[in-house]
Amino acid sequence: MTNAVLGCNGNIIENQQFTDLDTNIFVMRTRFESELDLSSAESAWQKELARFQPELNIRATDQPLSTLILVSKESHCLRDLIYLTELKELNIAIPIVASNHKILQSFVESHGIRFEYLADSNKAKNEKQLTQIMDENKIDLIVLARYMQILSAEFCKENSGKIINIHHSFLPGFKGAKPYHQAHQRGVKIIGATAHFVTPELDEGPIIEQDVAHITHSASVEDMVALGRDIERRVLSKAVKLFAQDKIFQVGNRTVVFN
C-alpha cells in the first residue's frame, strides 16, 4: 500500500486496518493526496496490489456521493440529512427525493431538490421508475428515511450494500400495533434505533450503527415518540456520514466500521 501511494507521488492522510478472523478478510481504508487523476491513481494501486487480489475501490473525496432518499410521510430523518448536507457535514449530494406520498413535496422543492412521486400502487412499476432515476443520476446510495414500503427482493439484491434503512428498537422488542404505547406501559427506560443495510430479509441486514436514549417514568408516549424520532435521525445521519466517508465495509453479514 505504501508503495502504491508512493507510486502516485502521494501522501497518506489517514489509514485504518482490520483483519476479520472469522473470514480472514483484511480490510483497509486509506485517505491520501496525490497530483494524479483518479484513473491514473487507480492504475498505480491495481498494479501494486494485484497479487493480493483486492476488492479495490478508489474515490475522489471532493466528489460527494450521489444519494437518493426515499420517504413516506414523516420528515425528521429527511430534514436532518438535508440540513447536514447543507452544513457540509455529510459528503453527499441529494439530486432527488422520492416518495409514495405528496406531503413532503413542497419542503423538498424549497431546498432545490427534485421531488419524484411514486404514484403507482404497482411495486414493480415503482421500482422500475426508481431504477431509471438511479441510472440517470448515477446514484451511489439509497437512504430509506422512514420509507414505509417494502422493497422487492430483486431490487434489494440489485442494490446490495447500497441501501441504508433506519428503524427504532426497543428492549425488549414489542410486537403488534402501537409499539410506543406498549413500551410505555412496560415502563422501558431506553429507546433505541438501528441503521442497517437492506437485504431481501426484512430488517435482517448487516447493522451499521445503533444507539439509545435513556428515558424516565416521567416520559409520556408523546415524549417517547419525539425521543424516538431524535435517536432515529441521529443514528441514520451517522450511518450515512460513515458511508459517505467510505468507513463501512461489509464482511459476511457484519460490518466493519472505522468510526
Place this chain on the structure above:
Amino acid sequence: MTNAVLGCNGNIIENQQFTDLDTNIFVMRTRFESELDLSSAESAWQKELARFQPELNIRATDQPLSTLILVSKESHCLRDLIYLTELKELNIAIPIVASNHKILQSFVESHGIRFEYLADSNKAKNEKQLTQIMDENKIDLIVLARYMQILSAEFCKENSGKIINIHHSFLPGFKGAKPYHQAHQRGVKIIGATAHFVTPELDEGPIIEQDVAHITHSASVEDMVALGRDIERRVLSKAVKLFAQDKIFQVGNRTVVFN
C-alpha cells in the same frame, strides 16, 4: 406531609414527588430525621395523611434490607452485590445465598454468608424451603443474580414487588440458542441488560433499570460475553441500590424510579 414531619419534630433531608397521570397515583419519597422511634413516627404520619388513604411505608435507613440472593453457576452478579455491600454502597444485608448448584458454595461461605443448596428437582419443595428461609430471616428482597430456574406463578405472586431479575438484551432480540453467536454474526453494535420485577409472566414484569454498552466489529464472541456480564452486573446492582433506597415505586405495570 410537612405537618407529619413537624409532628415528628423532624427535618426533611430529601424529598421527591411524581404524579402519574395514567393512574392518577401520586408518589412521594421523603427522607427525614427525627428523634421519635419508628412506630411513633409511623403513627404521626398515619394521623396526618389518613385522609389521603396513602399506601404508607416507613423504614429506618440504618436498618439494611434483608436480602436473599439466588444464583446458579455464574458468579459475576453475586460477586458485585457482595462487594458493593461490603463497600457499604448497597444498604442491604445478605444472610443467605441459595443455589441449585454447589459451585459457588465456598465462595459464598468465605464471605461469612450461609449457603443453602436447593437440592431437590421438585420445584414446589424448593420454593417451600425458600419460603421458610425467608420467614426465618425476615427477607425484604429476593435477587435473582443469574438464577436459571423459573419460579412458580404462586411464588411470584406471593412475593410480588419483592423479586428482582436481570437478563441481557439485544437490539434486535435473538431467539433460539447461542444469542451471543447470533448477535456477533449480525454485527450488533450494542449489548444491553434489563433489571425488572418478576411476575408470573416470565420476563414481562415492570422494568426498573436498563443500560447498554457499545461494541465494535473488533469484539469477538468472548468479548461480547464478557461485556454482557459487565453490563448485567452493573444494571442489577443499580436496581438493587435503588430498591434499598426505597426509590422504586410500582405504578400499574410500570415503575417510578427517583434516580
Place this chain on the structure above:
Amino acid sequence: MTNAVLGCNGNIIENQQFTDLDTNIFVMRTRFESELDLSSAESAWQKELARFQPELNIRATDQPLSTLILVSKESHCLRDLIYLTELKELNIAIPIVASNHKILQSFVESHGIRFEYLADSNKAKNEKQLTQIMDENKIDLIVLARYMQILSAEFCKENSGKIINIHHSFLPGFKGAKPYHQAHQRGVKIIGATAHFVTPELDEGPIIEQDVAHITHSASVEDMVALGRDIERRVLSKAVKLFAQDKIFQVGNRTVVFN
C-alpha cells in the same frame, strides 16, 4: 395546587415537584388544560396559592417563546435551532437573529427571519440596539449561539435568567490558544459542551445541560472540531428545548431541571 386547577375547571396533564434542601425552596411545574383564558386562570392560581407567596409563572403552551438569537461567524448552533423550530420540536419563535458579522445574513433571511447587523464597535450602543429590539418583539429568551462578544455586566443583570450560552469543555480544561490542538496532543478521549445561563461573571452562570462525546486516538484535530460542533449544537438545543418547556428553574446558583 389541585384546588387551583379545580378552580380553573382544569385537568392536570403533567406535574413535577422538587424540594431543594439547601435553600428550602419548593419548585413545581404543572401542565394543565382549562377553558379559562390565561389571566382568569392566573387569578385562580394566585388566589389559591397566595398563602405560600409563590413566584408564580403561568404561560399558554400554544404561545411559542419569542427568542432572539445572537451569532458571530459559525452557523452550526443557529442552523440546529432554526431547523428544530421548523420541525416544531422547539416551542419557540425566532423573529430576529442579530450578529456582529454579515456572513450569516442571507442564510437567516432565506428562512424568513429578520437579520440585524450589530455594526458598531461600541458595545453600549449595540446593547441599546438589542434592548430596543427585545422590547419591540417582546423577547422572552436570548440565545448566544456561538456569539463571540462579551456582554456587559449591566445587560447580563437586566436579562438575568433569560440568556443561554454554549461553550465546549474539555477534561482537563486547556488554557490559551488552540484548545483543540492542545486537547489532541494530550490525547483526550472525551469532548464536552456546557449550556448555562449568562451572568456578569463570564462562563460562571448556573449550568443547564452538559454532555460529552467519546473520541479515540484516530480522531484528527478536524474530527475533534466537527465533533465539538455536534455536541455544542445538541447541548444548546436541548437547553433551549427545556427552557421553552418551562422545565428549568434557577435556585441559587444552580438549576433544577425537570428533564
Place this chain on the structure above:
Amino acid sequence: MTNAVLGCNGNIIENQQFTDLDTNIFVMRTRFESELDLSSAESAWQKELARFQPELNIRATDQPLSTLILVSKESHCLRDLIYLTELKELNIAIPIVASNHKILQSFVESHGIRFEYLADSNKAKNEKQLTQIMDENKIDLIVLARYMQILSAEFCKENSGKIINIHHSFLPGFKGAKPYHQAHQRGVKIIGATAHFVTPELDEGPIIEQDVAHITHSASVEDMVALGRDIERRVLSKAVKLFAQDKIFQVGNRTVVFN
C-alpha cells in the same frame, strides 16, 4: 508480520493496526497462538521484522502482569481491582499493595496479598523501598489507586509508561478546596474521571481512558462523591484492563488504545 506468525507455525487470533500521521509511527497489536516457546517466537519475529526496526514486545498471555498497587486511605479503586482480578477479568497478579497509611492493611491481607507500609515521611527513602519491592517482584505495572502522595520526577522517569493514575474531573474544573462542594453549588450535570500515565508533570501525562456519569439537581454532595468514586473505579479498572491486554501504546504525549 504474517511471515513472522508463519515462521512460528502460528495462527493469528486478533490483529489491530494504526498509523499515527503526526509522528508517522505505525502501531500494531497481534494476538497469536504458537507451539514455540516465548524466546523462540521472539527470535522469529525479530528476524522477520528487523528491517522495520520495530520496538517489539512479545508476551505470553497466560502470564499475568505483576502489578504493584499504591493506596492511601480510600479503598474503592483497590477493591475493584482486587475483585476483578479474582473474577479473572483483569489479567494481572497483585503480589503487593503499599500504602502511606495502615487503614487498609487488614483488608489487603485478608485477600492473601502482602501489605507494605511506607512508614517514612522521607520520600526518597520510600521510593527506594518501592524500587526494591519492584525488583524483587518483577513488577510490570504500578497503579496509583487514589494514592495521595506525589512521586518524585526521578521515580516517574524511571518507570515511564508503567504508572497509571486516576483522578476525578469536572466540567469546568474547580480549583481550591472541596471541589465537590463547588461543583454542587454550580449545579454541574456531569462528573468525570481520567486515567492517565504518570509523568514528572503532575496530572499531565498521556490520557488512557475517560468517562463521565450524568447527575441531576437532586444529587446531594454525598451522592456526587459516591458517583465520583463509582466512575473513578470504573475508569481505572478499564485502563488497567487495557494495559494488561497490551492494548495501550504511547505515541508522543498521546495514547493509541485498541479498545
